[in-house]
Amino acid sequence: MTRAGGDGSRQVAPGQLAHDQALHRDLEQILGAPVVMLSEVGSTNQELADRARDAALHGQTPEDLTLVATDFQSQGRGRLDRTWVVEPGEALTFSLLLRPAAPSGQPLPTQSFGWLTMLLSCAVVQALADHGVQAQVKWPNDVLVGNRKMVGVLASLVTFDHLPPAVVVGAGINVSSTHLPVDTATSVVLEGGTGDRALLLRAMVSRFLPIYRSYCADPTQLTRPDGTLRALVEGLLGTLGRRVRAELPGDQTPLEGQAVGLDDHGALIIRDDDGAHHHLNAGDVIHLRPVQEAR
């Protein structure tokens, strides 16, 4: 799939995403925004944030739904300075620039941005289901099959001098990966799904778009108990109803209890064994045994 160039760099063979003009055209049509397909890049999130800041510095307005995807992400980022590791040509790694605004054009308040990671995760789960893989979201940013991680999603805020802040949200999907970096990982192909990355990318973008449009039209759908998006997220979030352990930042003692819901900002509500409720805005959550079995 890849070979070393004369200068030691990796070259991706023709036929990969970066050379797929039909895919490029389709994605631009679906998104109605610029699409950048690269053979190799350090981090799609970083690349997209840099491009957006650069555009703004030159007086341009970076477009909502701009996409950067690559055949090989060499310095992928996770949360808290962790890394996301993939082999060339085996993974799907892409990022979208989001500048959420109401249909009137009014930018949405940044307080609602906390949901965007989960919305992309939900779209990824739907697209995987379309292509033969039953997965679920683990709060806040993983997509798992059983207890194995197939996808990581990462969002970061991008600020500008003269424009409202934007969000870059990126996903890394192990597609045909044979050398997974951790024992607890899995890939689409290992779980019986398609190894066609172009097909998956089209599906993920197509699934994300209506969710995103619906969120922009009315973000309160995520906070109202009867909201359509609320139901979508809760239906795909495997964490809810589970017994979980949350690793908290710094030296704090881990919190154990039952994941009972999401608050208005997308924070996970955990009820501990004394019945106290804790709202977790960030942290690593481990799914323990299902509640029925834990009794």
Ligand code: BT5
């Ligand atoms: C994440 O972080 O899971 C977010 C990963 C986001 C990656 C995408 S790819 C496109 C975009 N551009 C970027 O630079 N990043 C985003 P976190 O929850 O912190 O998990 C990171 C941990 O997952 C690592 O410390 C490893 O233990 C594990 N890990 C690393 N690579 C993995 C892989 N390919 N599959 C499964 N687990 C992996």
